[in-house]
Amino acid sequence: MRKPPLQRSFANAARGIVWIFRYERNFLIEFLALLSNIFLIFYFQVSPAEAAIIILVCFAVLSLELLNTCIEKICDVVQPEYDVRIKIIKDVAAGSVFLMAIAAIIIGLLIYPKYVF
Ligand SMILES: Nc1ncnc2c1ncn2[C@@H]1O[C@H](COP(=O)(O)OP(=O)(O)OP(=O)(O)O)[C@@H](O)[C@H]1O
Numbered sequence: 001m002r003k004p005p006l007q008r009s010f011a012n013a014a015r016g017i018v019w020i021f022r023y024e025r026n027f028l029i030e031f032l033a034l035l036s037n038i039f040l041i042f043y044f045q046v047s048p049a050e051a052a053i054i055i056l057v058c059f060a061v062l063s064l065e066l067l068n069t070c071i072e073k074i075c076d077v078v079q080p081e082y083d084v085r086i087k088i089i090k091d092v093a094a095g096s097v098f099l100m101a102i103a104a105i106i107i108g109l110l111i112y113p114k115y116v117f
Helices: 006-023 025-043 048-078 084-111
Strands: none
Touching: 006 025, 006 048, 025 048, 025 084, 048 084
């Protein structure tokens, strides 16, 4: 199979992100968290290294949300009925987003207080 041109690959990726914005509420919430952090970084004039860590962990949460949604969609195709194995797969995939979200909160608690107080 021939590889699609680069701009078509970008267009496919952009379509995927537009789709998840429309249909996955969690992604929207996590995106708003990214925007809030960008605001706070400028407001508190956070150092470049710390800002990079904050931005990186926010994007990590968003990326894991994309992968979690993919896994959910594959599961729904493979097994639309209740299945305890699907439950484990979906719960574990959701756990990956949850863990990274906890990491994001910890990083926020480590970085922001010194700018606030
Ligand atoms: N086919 C299934 N068999 C067993 N359990 C399922 C099945 N589908 C969903 N579940 C359970 O319901 C939960 C939510 O799954 P669902 O596909 O509805 O994702 P969601 O509501 O988009 O969740 P998330 O907030 O993690 O994105 C799963 O984590 C799993 O525990």
